[in-house]
Amino acid sequence: MKRFSRLTALLFQALLMAVPLWSADAAVTEQTLTLNYGWNAVWLEVGPVDENGQVLTADQVFKSTDFSIDRVASPVGQIGTAEFTSDPESTFNQGGWDVWAATPQSGETANIAVRANHAYLVHVSPKDGAAAADGAVAGVLGVQGEVVFYQPTWEKGNFNLVGFGIQGAPSFASLMAGSNIVVDGPVGAASNVQKLDPATGAWVQVKGSDSVESGMAYWIKVPYTLPGKGWVGPVATDFPGAITGSMNFGSGPGSLRVVNPADPDAAPVLISSAELTFSNLVSAGSTQAQVSLSRLAPADSDPAAGDLQFFALQPVPEELTWQRLPVDFSVGWAAATLGASESKSVSVGVQRNWTTGVNLREHLYKISVSLNGGSVYRYLPVSATNQDLPADSSSTPAASSFTGLWAGRITLNQVTSLGTAGAPVQPTSSQLPLDIYIHVDANGQARLVPRCILMQTKTASSDLAPTPVLVVNETRIPFFEGIQQRADGLRVGLRLETANFDLPRDLSAASLSSSLRSSVATAHTPPIPPADVTDSDVAAYFSLGTRSSRPTDLPEQYLSALPLDGQLGVGKTVQTPDATPLILDPFHRSNPFRHAFHPQHGVGYPVTRRFSIRFDAAPGTSILTGTYQETTSGLARQDIVSKGSITLQRVSSAATLE
Numbered sequence: 001m002k003r004f005s006r007l008t009a010l011l012f013q014a015l016l017m018a019v020p021l022w023s024a025d026a027a028v029t030e031q032t033l034t035l036n037y038g039w040n041a042v043w044l045e046v047g048p049v050d051e052n053g054q055v056l057t058a059d060q061v062f063k064s065t066d067f068s069i070d071r072v073a074s075p076v077g078q079i080g081t082a083e084f085t086s087d088p089e090s091t092f093n094q095g096g097w098d099v100w101a102a103t104p105q106s107g108e109t110a111n112i113a114v115r116a117n118h119a120y121l122v123h124v125s126p127k128d129g130a131a132a133a134d135g136a137v138a139g140v141l142g143v144q145g146e147v148v149f150y151q152p153t154w155e156k157g158n159f160n161l162v163g164f165g166i167q168g169a170p171s172f173a174s175l176m177a178g179s180n181i182v183v184d185g186p187v188g189a190a191s192n193v194q195k196l197d198p199a200t201g202a203w204v205q206v207k208g209s210d211s212v213e214s215g216m217a218y219w220i221k222v223p224y225t226l227p228g229k230g231w232v233g234p235v236a237t238d239f240p241g242a243i244t245g246s247m248n249f250g251s252g253p254g255s256l257r258v259v260n261p262a263d264p265d266a267a268p269v270l271i272s273s274a275e276l277t278f279s280n281l282v283s284a285g286s287t288q289a290q291v292s293l294s295r296l297a298p299a300d301s302d303p304a305a306g307d308l309q310f311f312a313l314q315p316v317p318e319e320l321t322w323q324r325l326p327v328d329f330s331v332g333w334a335a336a337t338l339g340a341s342e343s344k345s346v347s348v349g350v351q352r353n354w355t356t357g358v359n360l361r362e363h364l365y366k367i368s369v370s371l372n373g374g375s376v377y378r379y380l381p382v383s384a385t386n387q388d389l390p391a392d393s394s395s396t397p398a399a400s401s402f403t404g405l406w407a408g409r410i411t412l413n414q415v416t417s418l419g420t421a422g423a424p425v426q427p428t429s430s431q432l433p434l435d436i437y438i439h440v441d442a443n444g445q446a447r448l449v450p451r452c453i454l455m456q457t458k459t460a461s462s463d464l465a466p467t468p469v470l471v472v473n474e475t476r477i478p479f480f481e482g483i484q485q486r487a488d489g490l491r492v493g494l495r496l497e498t499a500n501f502d503l504p505r506d507l508s509a510a511s512l513s514s515s516l517r518s519s520v521a522t523a524h525t526p527p528i529p530p531a532d533v534t535d536s537d538v539a540a541y542f543s544l545g546t547r548s549s550r551p552t553d554l555p556e557q558y559l560s561a562l563p564l565d566g567q568l569g570v571g572k573t574v575q576t577p578d579a580t581p582l583i584l585d586p587f588h589r590s591n592p593f594r595h596a597f598h599p600q601h602g603v604g605y606p607v608t609r610r611f612s613i614r615f616d617a618a619p620g621t622s623i624l625t626g627t628y629q630e631t632t633s634g635l636a637r638q639d640i641v642s643k644g645s646i647t648l649q650r651v652s653s654a655a656t657l658e
Helices: 472-480 513-521 535-542
Strands: 018-025 024-035 038-044 066-073 096-102 118-125 136-148 156-161 166-168 192-196 200-207 219-220 233-236 256-259 269-280 289-295 308-313 322-324 333-338 343-352 360-371 372-383 404-416 427-439 447-448 451-456 466-469 496-497 574-575 582-584 607-620 623-631 641-651
Touching: 024 118, 024 289, 038 096, 038 192, 038 447, 066 289, 096 118, 233 289, 233 333, 256 308, 269 289, 269 333, 308 372, 333 343, 343 372, 343 447, 404 623, 427 641, 451 472, 513 535
Parallel strands: 024 360, 256 322
Antiparallel strands: 018 024, 024 136, 038 118, 066 096, 066 118, 156 219, 166 372, 192 200, 192 219, 233 269, 256 269, 269 343, 289 333, 289 360, 308 322, 308 343, 360 372, 404 427, 404 641, 427 447, 451 466, 451 496, 574 607, 582 607, 607 623, 623 641
16 A cells, blocks of 8 residues: 655744645645754654655655755654753764764764654755855745654653644643643753754753744653653543554444434444543643644545544433534534543544445544643544455565564454344444454564563674564573663563463473373374374364363473464455464363362363454554454354454564564
């Protein structure tokens, strides 16, 4: 699927003029930015890509026919936590920076890939030897690309180079209210907030009464007392799947029955629903925070505006149905009014009204929070797929492009009804979330991984970058070091684990003790020599269900990864192999029929799980969405089928499992 990335170069004294664009499968904006001669502190809200989805570099993004951008510096960290200095030039002599120059000299990198929601220092010079004073307006730069819902992760106890989406001229005091970041520090002390002066190239103090400028990246000293992980204003926003950057409603058709108050005689329609939750982090004061939600694209005049209808919902009193609120999102919806320390959830939903073309639609919305003198905003792409239409797989990259660990959230909303004649698959009254982890190696082989630890190789010098690894065999932990450093100086790994997909026991014949191998050989019909026992003989032995207690020599060894059939990618499918599904043997640690302390429930029935994931869209370069279906045998007399949506996001690029 061909897509653009939205690029917002947020600069010192930037004039941000957003003009939303739109296509059937991507929310796109075009922004006009003003650059000054000299150094500019830039905050990019998006990462630009070309029409083939390839990431653009600094020389491709920062260029103009009116002026020359001859140098770009990028903090290596995710949000920019390189060592703070008051002089941009001396910054580059320190660790933690990548530097690109139009005329490279010693120590500069060949190029810099431009990333989304990242800070850059950009130096602008006149063209053709003309003279211009630093700080004077150089001209405008227009960039277009796709937007995502951004959730920052700041490094506490350090200076962070960050920016914000700003409208109007709100004060820093109102933006930072509730963050425990003191903008106006004591007299003589280093300011907690610094901005770049392009006229002098120096960082200067910011006061609480100063206006926050859209497009500027600021050095902000983040205290350990900062609430949560990041800060985008006094009101936090969350919704299911927020980490993916898009409010994805899946393939539908939905399970919530909704009526239209304007046509009360019409039958309710099925809508896919979700909740947006807003929390006011300001703990004191009488000023209330106003949260609004508006649609940026497509415009009402666009014929595609009705393809994916977005509704504000509320329950009908004393009825088991919901109704649409009369909201015009092109004008804006006052979604919530929050007092100090107050949280509120609002219900929204989508209806799929398109029947031709590809199965994905994505519209662009914006969440705005009022501040003193303006507002702070966050983009909200809203997407859904139509399960009756094909996915656009015309530009799906090679399987090796998906190398790494993918973290997924499954939302089950349909299941076999055991109480209805014929046991049909029906929508559920509520949704069940499941976590899943899938690793893809350099050859494109996908594996189900229930647990792993993110670590890295050891190095004796900071000049040699460590290599990220995924440890699934805990005996290998001592050979690597963690990726997070604790306050006591120790580095620890990041453990990722799900209880929803436990893997089968290792019941290979080679793993059995000699006594257990003899038992399998004796139970075989006809009996065979122990040396002739095969893996299938072992599987048959433990599926008979004739033993009332666990064999004492049964090995408690479980697979660390399960190879899957198929590949990741739009229009592709991954599934459990027919020969090796997820089998919970009668004595498996996760067998639901067993009871740890009840002597009559020491053995369960064999349970077999088979699932498939069909990918229908890729909202971003590291995000995949699709539909999930599982068939479970052994829990009831008939198989149980469950269905739902799934969103996968790449969390590590490590190619191997240790």
